[in-house]
Each structure stands twice: as C-alpha cells, then as structure tokens.
Amino acid sequence: MQNSDTATRLWIAASAFCILHSALVACAAKRPAANADPTAQLRTEILAETQQPGVSRGSWGIVVDSLDRRDRLVDVNARTLFVPASIAKLVSVATAAEAVGWDYRFETSLLTTGSISQGRLFGDLLIVGSGDPSIGGRGGGDLSALVAAVKAAGFERIEGRIVGDDDALEEPRPQLSWAWDDLGYTTGAIFGALNLAENRTIATVAAGLTAGAPAAVTLESRAEARTIVNRVVTGPAGSPSLVWPEQRPGETGLTIAGSLPLGAQPFQLGISIGNPTLWFASVLRKRLIEEGIIVTGDAVDIDDLTPPPDRSDAMMLFTYRSPTLAEIAQPLLKESINLYAEAFMRLNSDKGAFPTNDAALEGLRKRLTAWGVPEGSYQLVDGSGLSRRDAISPEAIMTVLRRMADNSSASPFVSALPVAGVDGSLTTRMKGTTAEGNVRAKTGTMSNIRSLAGYVTTRGGEHLAFVIVINNFEGTGAAANQAIDAIAVRLAEFSR
Numbered sequence: 001m002q003n004s005d006t007a008t009r010l011w012i013a014a015s016a017f018c019i020l021h022s023a024l025v026a027c028a029a030k031r032p033a034a035n036a037d038p039t040a041q042l043r044t045e046i047l048a049e050t051q052q053p054g055v056s057r058g059s060w061g062i063v064v065d066s067l068d069r070r071d072r073l074v075d076v077n078a079r080t081l082f083v084p085a086s087i088a089k090l091v092s093v094a095t096a097a098e099a100v101g102w103d104y105r106f107e108t109s110l111l112t113t114g115s116i117s118q119g120r121l122f123g124d125l126l127i128v129g130s131g132d133p134s135i136g137g138r139g140g141g142d143l144s145a146l147v148a149a150v151k152a153a154g155f156e157r158i159e160g161r162i163v164g165d166d167d168a169l170e171e172p173r174p175q176l177s178w179a180w181d182d183l184g185y186t187t188g189a190i191f192g193a194l195n196l197a198e199n200r201t202i203a204t205v206a207a208g209l210t211a212g213a214p215a216a217v218t219l220e221s222r223a224e225a226r227t228i229v230n231r232v233v234t235g236p237a238g239s240p241s242l243v244w245p246e247q248r249p250g251e252t253g254l255t256i257a258g259s260l261p262l263g264a265q266p267f268q269l270g271i272s273i274g275n276p277t278l279w280f281a282s283v284l285r286k287r288l289i290e291e292g293i294i295v296t297g298d299a300v301d302i303d304d305l306t307p308p309p310d311r312s313d314a315m316m317l318f319t320y321r322s323p324t325l326a327e328i329a330q331p332l333l334k335e336s337i338n339l340y341a342e343a344f345m346r347l348n349s350d351k352g353a354f355p356t357n358d359a360a361l362e363g364l365r366k367r368l369t370a371w372g373v374p375e376g377s378y379q380l381v382d383g384s385g386l387s388r389r390d391a392i393s394p395e396a397i398m399t400v401l402r403r404m405a406d407n408s409s410a411s412p413f414v415s416a417l418p419v420a421g422v423d424g425s426l427t428t429r430m431k432g433t434t435a436e437g438n439v440r441a442k443t444g445t446m447s448n449i450r451s452l453a454g455y456v457t458t459r460g461g462e463h464l465a466f467v468i469v470i471n472n473f474e475g476t477g478a479a480a481n482q483a484i485d486a487i488a489v490r491l492a493e494f495s496r
Contacts, residue, residue: 038496039073046074046487054475055483058448061394061469064491067405067455068462073494078398079377081391082469085444087453088385088392089341091378093329094400094413095367096344102326102412104347106132108194110149110317111165113309119156124297124309125317127281128165129194131355132322133343135280136197138331140323143196147287149318158288161297163309164281166193169346170356171303172276175382177389184245184254187386189272191342194280197273198339201226205243205267207260208234215260225282225299226274227253235259245271277301326412333416333442334424338384345383357382373399385444394467397453401465405455417442417454420488430485434459434492441466441488448472450480452488460495 042064050060061082064074107130114123127146134140166172172192174183182188189199201223206216215232229251232243243258254274260267273279281299288295302308322328325344332340348363349355360383365375378392404413418424421436425443430436441454451469458464468487473480 038494042490042494043074045490047076049483049486049490050076050470052479052483052486054479055470055473058470058473058480062467062487063394063398064464064466065398065402066462067402067465073464074466078395079393081377081379081393082451082471083388083446083449084385084390084392084397084469085446085449085451086336086338086341086385087397087442087444087451087467087469088380088390089333089336089383090397090400090404090442090453091364091368091380091392092341092345092383093333093416094404095364096347097325097329097413098367099363100325100347102324102329104325106130106134106322106343107319108132108135108146108322109319110146111311111314112317113311113314114160116155119154121155121158121160124160124163125150125158126163126165126302126309126311126314127194127284128168129192129277129280130168131191131193131195131343131346132320133191133195133198133337133340134322134328134331135195135320137195137339138198138335138337139328141320143284143287145320146284146318147291149320150288150293151291153317155293157294157296159296162281162285162288162295162299163302163305164194164277164300165302166277167302168355169193170354175342175357175384175387177381177387179388180249181246182386183247184256184271186270186272187338188247189339190276191339191346192276194277195339195343196276196280196283198337199273199276199279200270201273203228203245203256203269203271205232205256205258205260205269207262207264207266210234211236211262217256222283222286223273223279225278226271229253229255231255231257233259235261237262241267243267243269245269247272247274275301277303326416329412329416334418336425336443336445338386341384342382368396368400371399371403386446388446394469397467398465401453401455401467405463405465414440414455429481430489433489435485435489438492439488444469445477447477450477450484452484456488456491458492458494462494462496464491464494466491 062076063078109128111126136142172190186200204218213234217230239261246255278301285299346355346360349359350363353359373396377396381387381389406414417440418426420426420430420439439456441452444451453467456464468484
C-alpha cells in the first residue's frame with residue numbers, strides 16, 4: 001500500500017513537471033527571444049495587422065520614423081501613390097502657415113455706395129470677402145460685429161441692396177473631380193470669398209398624414225433663398241427611413257429625395273447652402289431687418305448685377321478680422337472641415353497673383369519642392385482631400401510631418417490634431433489603450449479608403465511620426481479603422 005502511494009506521488013509529480021515544461025516551452029515560443037530586434041518584431045506585428053479579415057486585400061502604405069533617432073522603423077510602400085482622403089489637409093495647413101504665418105487673419109469689409117443723410121443710406125451696402133471660412137462656424141465669430149458696425153454708423157434705413165462681393169477670389173465652384181453626389185451634403189459645401197456658417201443649413205423632413213403622401217420639407221428661416229425640390233414620400237408604417245440631398249448637375253435647386261415611414265418623428269438633414277455669396281448677403285439682410293434697420297432692396301450676388309455697383313467712390317464702413325490661422329486650424333483639423341481646408345489652401349497663391357485654385361496649387365508645389373518633396377510623389381487637386389483625383393505617397397506626408405514636428409503641445413500644428421480617445425475625429429477611438437491621450441493624428445475617411453497620420457510617444461519615451469493609409473479594402477470601414485488603430489496602439493507600446 002505504501003509502495004502504491006509512493007508510485008502515485010511520483011506519477012503526479014512527473015505529470016506536473018511535464019505540464020509545466022510544456023507551458024514554459026509554449027510561452028517561450030510566443031515570447032520573442034531576449035536578443036530579438038524590437039524593431040523587427042514591431043514590423044512583423046504591424047504587417048500582421050494588415051492581413052486581418054476585411055483589410056487583407058487592400059493596398060497598404062505605412063511609414064514610421066523616429067523623430068529623436070532620425071531613423072526609419074517601418075516602411076511599407078512608402079513611395080507608392082495613394083488616395084489620401086482627409087490627411088491631405090495636413091499639406092494644406094502646413095503650406096498655408098508657411099505662406100502667410102500662423103498669425104494671419106482673413107478680412108471681411110463693409111462698404112457703402114451712394115450718399116448718406118439723416119440715418120439713411122441712399123445706395124448699396126457691399127460685403128467684400130477675402131475667403132474667411134469661419135464666420136458663423138466652428139472657431140469663428142458670427143455676423144454680430146458686422147451688424148453692430150451698421151448700427152454704430154447710425155443707419156436706420158438702407159435705400160438700396162445688400163450686395164455680396166466675392167470678386168477677390170475666383171467664382172465659387174466644386175473642386176476638381178468632387179463627386180456630384182457629395183455636393184448636397186455639408187461635406188460638399190463649396191468655398192468662396194464669402195462664407196457663412198460653413199455654408200450649410202438644416203432641412204427638416206416630416207412624414208405626411210397617409211402612406212403615399214408627399215413628406216413636408218422645411219428649412220430654417222434664414223435659408224429661405226435656398227430652392228428645394230421635394231421628392232420625399234411617406235412610406236408605410238415600419239418601412240425603412242432613407243432621406244438624402246442631391247445637388248443635381250445643371251440644377252440650381254437642391255433635390256431632397258427618399259422616404260419616411262408613416263408616423264415617424266421629423267428627420268433633420270444637414271445640407272449645403274448652394275451659392276455662398278447670395279447666402280451670406282441674404283442672412284445679413286435678414287439680421288439687419290431683425291435689428292430694426294429697414295432695407296428696401298434685395299440681397300444679391302454681385303455677379304448677377306449688370307452693371308455691378310460703382311465702387312470708385314465707395315466708402316469703407318468697417319472691416320472684420322477673423323481669428324488667427326492658428327485658431328481656425330483647430331476646428332479644421334480636429335473636425336476635418338473641408339470648407340476650411342479649401343480656404344487655407346488658397347493662401348498658397350503667390351502675392352500679386354489672382355488666387356485661383358490653380359494659382360494656389362502652384363504655390364503649394366513650390367513650398368513642397370523647397371521642403372524636399374519630389375513633384376512625382378503627389379498629385380493634389382484640392383485642399384481638403386475630398387477629390388478622388390488626389391494622390392500622394394506616405395513618404396511625402398511624412399516629410400510634412402517631420403517639418404512640422406514639435407514635441408510641445410502648444411505648437412499650432414500639433415495642438416490642432418485630434419487626440420486619440422479625447423477629441424475631434426478620434427474621440428471614440430483607441431480608448432483604454434496606451435494610445436489614448438497620446439496619439440495626435442489626422443484621420444481620413446472615404447468609401448474604401450481610411451488613413452491616419454500624426455505623432456505618438458512610445459512607452460520608451462521616443463517620439464515617432466507615422467503615416468498609415470489603406471485603399472480599396474474589401475471589408476467595412478470599421479474593420480479598416482480597427483486595423484489602423486491596432487497599429488497606432490502598437491507604436492505607443494513600443495520600446496527599444
């Protein structure tokens with residue numbers, strides 16, 4: 001009996017040893033060897049993320065540089081051209097700051113034509129814009145300063161028109177190769193010399209009283225000048241809800257189409273405003289009337305007047321100066337506002353040149369060339385990245401990031417970037433990881449395109465810049481973001 005107990009104990013001990021030995025061997029197999037190159041391990045783990053379900057068929061471009069050691073950690077298709085989506089805004093902001101400085105301010109002026117007598121203006125009130133994208137929008141003032149200036153001048157009645165003067169820039173139009181079906185949405189709002197509330201408004205759609213009846217579409221009162229073609233119908237109770245705006249080619253009015261189920265709550269849809277110059281003049285006219293100033297004439301776009309107002313004897317009434325470029329860059333990059341990016345890009349135009357899109361792109365090219373970015377490494381046609389004609393290599397974006405790198409969070413460029421898990425377009429991403437509150441990067445989002453580019457501090461205290469782009473992935477956008485975020489988190493966890 002005693003011998004049997006001893007044998008049993010020996011068998012149990014031997015079994016335990018085997019199990020422990022097997023576990024140690026398995027752990028050792030998973031754990032990199034003590035002398036393994038941490039950079040090589042990083043590359044292996046990042047490449048593994050590019051092969052996850054939903055993204056393995058996509059085209060990846062990844063570059064990771066150490067800003068401290070000035071070496072490259074990861075290089076995947078660094079010189080290949082990719083559609084960047086909104087990380088193209090990094091180029092627009094960086095080159096605009098180089099062109100005019102972070103303290104630059106846009107100016108919007110009020111001028112009067114005709115004579116003034118006893119509180120009456122016998123002529124037109126002109127609003128002359130220079131491209132300020134921020135009035136009434138995120139990070140900017142509203143119309144209050146302009147209205148206050150008119151009141152301070154003692155005007156009680158304007159015997160003339162409110163004229164929007166956008167001649168300082170080329171006529172507002174969609175940028176090259178913007179998708180026509182983007183133009184009705186707020187993301188596709190076009191930029192001009194005069195912009196208000198980011199050239200967007202709200203349409204409220206309410207279902208009819210019976211299935212098959214037209215739905216009701218109403219705009220906020222200040223957007224009365226926007227022509228709407230209502231093609232929304234009321235569907236049966238419980239049917240799908242699908243409503244969308246269409247700025248159809250060749251039409252000035254905006255079509256709102258789709259279906260709302262019977263009994264559904266009213267639906268609010270963000271839409272672009274169309275002609276930004278007329279929109280600005282119309283809203284200013286409405287505000288002046290609300291403040292008790294009588295305006296007898298209409299709100300008009302100067303391009304619709306023949307002949308235009310005679311400005312030879314026009315009198316300057318007031319000039320509004322925008323927040324600084326550094327201040328406007330905050331909402332631009334954190335919220336990825338296309339309109340703001342187009343305004344910044346136009347600042348690249350050479351002094352003395354009429355600031356067309358082409359002139360601005362030429363100035364942008366000169367700056368990138370001076371920074372060492374080869375012309376063949378990018379083909380940019382707008383400032384926002386909304387165009388699918390845009391193409392740029394991760395290497396070119398990295399050159400911009402290296403030039404703008406500043407470990408201080410007070411840097412206008414760095415501080416304007418979204419922070420993982422904290423704000424902007426990264427508010428909900430990478431929460432609960434080492435990247436939260438650490439990664440500062442610009443996102444990019446289009447159908448079958450995702451990108452992320454910016455800065456991260458590693459677990460070892462090393463400062464890195466990175467560019468991650470994927471085009472033409474086969475899965476969902478969520479799967480692409482998950483893979484990109486996993487790479488960013490791995491960079492935050494890295495040490496060597």
